[in-house]
Amino acid sequence: DAMVIQNPRYQVTQFGKPVTLSCSQTLNHNVMYWYQQKSSQAPKLLFHYYDKDFNNEADTPDNFQSRRPNTSFCFLDIRSPGLGDAAMYLCATSRAGNTDTQYFGPGTRLTVL
Amino acid sequence: GESVGLHLPTLSVQEGDNSIINCAYSNSASDYFIWYKQESGKGPQFIIDIRSNMDKRQGQRVTVLLNKTVKHLSLQIAATQPGDSAVYFCAESEGYSTLTFGKGTMLLVSP
Numbered sequence: 001d002a003m004v005i006q007n008p009r010y011q012v013t014q015f016g017k018p019v020t021l022s023c024s025q026t027l028n029h030n031v032m033y034w035y036q037q038k039s040s041q042a043p044k045l046l047f048h049y050y051d052k053d054f055n056n057e058a059d060t061p062d063n064f065q066s067r068r069p070n071t072s073f074c075f076l077d078i079r080s081p082g083l084g085d086a087a088m089y090l091c092a093t094s095r096a097g098n099t100d101t102q103y104f105g106p107g108t109r110l111t112v113l
Numbered sequence: 114g115e116s117v118g119l120h121l122p123t124l125s126v127q128e129g130d131n132s133i134i135n136c137a138y139s140n141s142a143s144d145y146f147i148w149y150k151q152e153s154g155k156g157p158q159f160i161i162d163i164r165s166n167m168d169k170r171q172g173q174r175v176t177v178l179l180n181k182t183v184k185h186l187s188l189q190i191a192a193t194q195p196g197d198s199a200v201y202f203c204a205e206s207e208g209y210s211t212l213t214f215g216k217g218t219m220l221l222v223s224p
Contacts, residue, residue: 004156006156033211040217041216041217042202042214042215042216042217043157043202043214044214045211045212048211057211090156090157092156097209099145099206099208099209101147101159101162102147102159102212103159104149104156104157104158104159105156106155106156107154107155107156109154
């Protein structure tokens, strides 16, 4: 059974049109992460939530926002997608913190036209 | 932060061979290391991890070796199968810091 679920798996948006990606988890993990992964590159952390505590990476553009309304769900909002934001977006969870194993979802492939 | 890198971008092996994927890290204070397998179009899948108080850990067909002296991490896959073909990432963290991923090695297994 899927433990970290991402919807949709493929998302197409237009340049400048806001888009929201969603992630849910059945693991009851405290920490949820959003990564951006471009072709042939390593995942790059955008931000993470430790419970309700939001932690933004210093180089994450302001164009990217996140919401975590409850333990199970976390959303990635891209306010004005640019062509450079086309990528795979990965959600991950860990039980209690950064020293615990992170489990990844299948990712959402974002295309910006 | 400090970087984690891989020596070989692509490794090609024959089915049944043993594979070794290497990773160099630069942060001598890193205390947690993890290997992920990522198949095309999918999210990274946890393979095995190791903490700095160990130098070897074994799983099913996989072994991770940690050499803190030279800051080197390796993943050994025994009897490599076509289904092992994927990109493999090492990642490391120090204390409660977030994971830093290496650049990835593509493993190609020929039947």
